Amino acid sequence: xxxxxxxxxxxxxxxxxxxxxxxxxxxxxxxxxxxxxxxxxxxxxxxxxxxxxxxxxxxxxxxxxxxxxxxxxxxxxxxxxxxxxxxxxxxxxxxxxxxxxxxxxxxxxxxxxxxxxxxxxxxxxxxxxxxxxxxxxxxxxxxxxxxxxxxxxxxxxxxxxxxxxxxxxxxxxxxxxxxxxxxxxxxxxxxxxxxxxxxxxxxxxxxxxxxxxxxxxxxxxxxxxxxxxxxxxxxxxxxxxxxxxxxxxxxxxxxxxxxxxxxxxxxxxxxxxxxxxxxxxxxxxxxxxxxxxxxxxxxxxxxxxxxxxxxxxxxxxxxxxxxxxxxxxxxxxxxxxxxxxxxxxxxxxxxxxxxxx
Amino acid sequence: xxxxxxxxxxxxxxxxxxxxxxxxxxxxxxxxxxxxxxxxxxxxxxxxxxxxxxxxxxxxxxxxxxxxxxxxxxxxxxxxxxxxxxxxxxxxxxxxxxxxxxxxxxxxxxxxxxxxxxxxxxxxxxxxxxxxxxxxxxxxxxxxxxxxxxxxxxxxxxxxxxxxxxxxxxxxxxxxxxxxxxxxxxxxxxxxxxxxxxxxxxxxxxxxxxxxxxxxxxxxxxxxxxxxxxxxxxxxxxxxxxxxxxxxxxxxxxxxxxxxxxxxxxxxxxxxxxxxxxxxxxxxxxxxxxxxxxxxxxxxxxxxxxxxxxxxxxxxxxxxxxxxxxxxxxxxxxxxxxxxxxxxx
Numbered sequence: 001x002x003x004x005x006x007x008x009x010x011x012x013x014x015x016x017x018x019x020x021x022x023x024x025x026x027x028x029x030x031x032x033x034x035x036x037x038x039x040x041x042x043x044x045x046x047x048x049x050x051x052x053x054x055x056x057x058x059x060x061x062x063x064x065x066x067x068x069x070x071x072x073x074x075x076x077x078x079x080x081x082x083x084x085x086x087x088x089x090x091x092x093x094x095x096x097x098x099x100x101x102x103x104x105x106x107x108x109x110x111x112x113x114x115x116x117x118x119x120x121x122x123x124x125x126x127x128x129x130x131x132x133x134x135x136x137x138x139x140x141x142x143x144x145x146x147x148x149x150x151x152x153x154x155x156x157x158x159x160x161x162x163x164x165x166x167x168x169x170x171x172x173x174x175x176x177x178x179x180x181x182x183x184x185x186x187x188x189x190x191x192x193x194x195x196x197x198x199x200x201x202x203x204x205x206x207x208x209x210x211x212x213x214x215x216x217x218x219x220x221x222x223x224x225x226x227x228x229x230x231x232x233x234x235x236x237x238x239x240x241x242x243x244x245x246x247x248x249x250x251x252x253x254x255x256x257x258x259x260x261x262x263x264x265x266x267x268x269x270x271x272x273x274x275x276x277x278x279x280x281x282x283x284x285x286x287x288x289x290x291x292x293x294x295x296x297x298x299x300x301x302x303x304x305x306x307x308x309x310x311x312x313x314x315x316x317x318x319x320x321x322x323x324x325x326x327x328x329x330x331x332x333x334x335x336x337x338x339x340x341x342x343x344x345x346x347x348x349x350x351x352x353x354x355x356x357x
Numbered sequence: 358x359x360x361x362x363x364x365x366x367x368x369x370x371x372x373x374x375x376x377x378x379x380x381x382x383x384x385x386x387x388x389x390x391x392x393x394x395x396x397x398x399x400x401x402x403x404x405x406x407x408x409x410x411x412x413x414x415x416x417x418x419x420x421x422x423x424x425x426x427x428x429x430x431x432x433x434x435x436x437x438x439x440x441x442x443x444x445x446x447x448x449x450x451x452x453x454x455x456x457x458x459x460x461x462x463x464x465x466x467x468x469x470x471x472x473x474x475x476x477x478x479x480x481x482x483x484x485x486x487x488x489x490x491x492x493x494x495x496x497x498x499x500x501x502x503x504x505x506x507x508x509x510x511x512x513x514x515x516x517x518x519x520x521x522x523x524x525x526x527x528x529x530x531x532x533x534x535x536x537x538x539x540x541x542x543x544x545x546x547x548x549x550x551x552x553x554x555x556x557x558x559x560x561x562x563x564x565x566x567x568x569x570x571x572x573x574x575x576x577x578x579x580x581x582x583x584x585x586x587x588x589x590x591x592x593x594x595x596x597x598x599x600x601x602x603x604x605x606x607x608x609x610x611x612x613x614x615x616x617x618x619x620x621x622x623x624x625x626x627x628x629x630x631x632x633x634x635x636x637x638x639x640x641x642x643x644x645x646x647x648x649x650x651x652x653x654x655x656x657x658x659x660x661x662x663x664x665x666x667x668x669x670x671x672x673x674x675x676x677x678x679x680x681x682x683x684x685x686x687x688x689x690x691x692x693x694x695x696x697x698x699x700x701x702x
Contacts, residue, residue, distance in 0.1 A: 124676035125683060127629045131675075133616060134668035141665025253492055266486045301500025305493035309485055316484035 015263030019278035026282055030289035039292055046288055047168045054284040055176040059231040060251050061258040062183050063224030065276045068259050070220045071200040071268025072121055072128040077228040078251040079139035084110045084232030086242030089152025096155045107229045114225025118218030143244040150241035162238035172234050183273040192219055200268025257308050258283055263315055381678045382625045382641045389648040396655045403532040411603055413647035414538035415596040419618040420643035421549045422592030425585040427622050430565040430631025431487035434615045436593040438498035439472055441611030443597035445502050448512040448606040458517045465594050473590025477583030506608045514601055522602020538599050549636045561585060565631025620671055621646045626678050
């Protein structure tokens with residue numbers, strides 16, 4: 001299998017193309033359906049709603065992409081988001097002068113949580129699914145015990161993060177796109193970014209090649225939690241208070257769905273942030289279309305579930321047919337049909353070591 | 358296993374097993390039960406113990422189902438929503454009519470098997486990672502519950518539906534009542550134990566350990582995995598019948614059970630990603646989780662702090678088991694001893 005295909009410079013390009021073609025298709029179909037019911041999908045209010053929705057999920061999904069690329073997973077992002085919104089809002093307490101320290105506190109706590117996640121996954125060898133689920137439960141208990149409802153007070157100045165718009169485009173969306181661009185640069189140009197693909201592709205081979213695998217995975221977890229913290233800041237600025245309840249909105253699983261919808265391989269090593277942003281936009285567009293059409297929530301969930309499964313099934317066929325991917329170690333064929341789960345390093349490295357000469 | 362040293366060998370392998378990966382869970386379970394009974398000696402009274410079993414039985418059944426799926430290298434995130442949907446739909450269909458009970462229960466099993474079949478085929482034939490396939494199913498089923506209930510479920514379960522979850526054989530000396538839930542739990546546990554010793558069970562573990570190798574060896578991986586999902590759907594249905602009988606019908610029934618079941622299985626030393634673990638330890642994991650909840654009640658912890666303790670204990674237990682396993686794997690004597698070869702040899 002020749003890994004150095006012509007698309008070497010833009011790995012995963014074709015997956016990303018599919019994602020954006022699907023997005024355009026959904027936009028067109030959605031617009032037609034909505035206009036048949038006498039409304040306009042591209043009305044100002046709708047676009048603002050769609051983009052705001054995207055920016056919130058976007059921050060989380062970009063971080064989730066990094067951990068999934070490393071063959072890990074973060075189920076605690078929703079709780080981190082809720083926690084950081086509360087820390088930010090209660091620290092600000094209505095005073096403009098405290099905005100910087102509140103942001104630092106919220107993001108600092110988020111980063112520490114990411115650090116703990118990463119250390120538990122890499123050093124204690126706890127499966128990422130369990131480690132981050134457990135972390136989520138720990139935060140949930142803290143939140144439920146200490147915050148009965150919304151808390152804190154966000155000054156007007158900070159609320160502008162949530163409400164300022166340039167034309168129909170919210171400031172938060174612009175920030176999200178900037179973060180996405182930075183993330184793409186990071187993955188494709190920085191050493192750590194390359195290491196993330198290597199670790200996700202095969203941790204054992206990466207380690208033998210001199211990559212500090214643990215440090216790479218921990219970095220991904222810290223960045224992921226930081227971005228969940230940014231999403232929390234956005235929540236605080238939009239609601240004007242911190243809110244514990246947002247962890248119930250299913251952002252953890254939805255972010256994973258967006259990442260996978262965006263063409264990132266759930267077992268790590270392939271994909272990227274460009275596709276994830278497309279996945280986020282698809283999910284937000286679907287939501288927007290369903291809301292404008294006031295689709296029954298039942299049908300809405302059925303359609304959403306079906307679309308996610310169908311999309312992933314399409315990718316699964318593609319990766320089986322040996323599509324161009326970013327392969328750091330071309331001599332070792334990928335294992336698209338071994339359905340181990342993310343974070344399953346012990347078994348994986350074991351079989352990997354046994355199978356190699 | 359040959360006849361001559363059969364019993365001795367079997368004893369040795371059982372000891373080996375209990376002392377290996379799954380030791381943590383039995384120690385933990387024992388420890389928690391001791392602490393509970395020290396805090397509240399009444400817990401050891403038969404009535405109280407049987408109540409505990411009734412409450413724990415649904416999770417134990419879910420853990421068996423989840424064990425099949427996890428040991429084959431997959432996840433089933435749809436079981437919680439499946440339990441919820443089954444109970445809500447059953448209440449709607451039965452609506453208090455006794456004669457409708459049996460047909461509805463049969464229908465529930467058919468439905469559970471179908472959901473499992475779809476999960477399995479989407480995972481194996483369409484090659485969608487099971488975490489996404491069953492997540493999609495979870496979305497669909499929760500949607501179904503919301504659509505059917507509009508917030509508050511309608512209808513009611515019949516009395517005979519609730520027998521399995523609530524009642525038992527009365528008038529037994531000393532114990533008083535043996536709950537049906539206990540008998541069902543033990544019967545299904547024994548069944549699962551034998552199933553794992555059959556060629557199907559060994560193929561399941563082999564597929565979970567290394568699907569490619571198992572396929573080369575002639576295993577029909579797709580079918581073994583799909584049947585694991587079907588069993589998970591059937592066991593979730595049984596759990597739904599017990600849970601609906603015990604706790605009644607709400608729109609929230611089943612919510613979050615998938616994660617609790619996975620937690621239970623993992624606490625039992627079953628490795629996510631497949632290939633190793635013992636079904637009895639998974640059941641013990643479920644009992645441990647329930648015992649933990651019971652302990653929290655005993656300690657008068659505010660219910661809101663429970664998740665924190667639960668999260669800490671899960672991470673600690675799994676980390677302990679993982680570090681233990683890593684240490685064990687480094688010793689050369691055990692490397693060549695696959696966990697399940699004892700049955701074959």
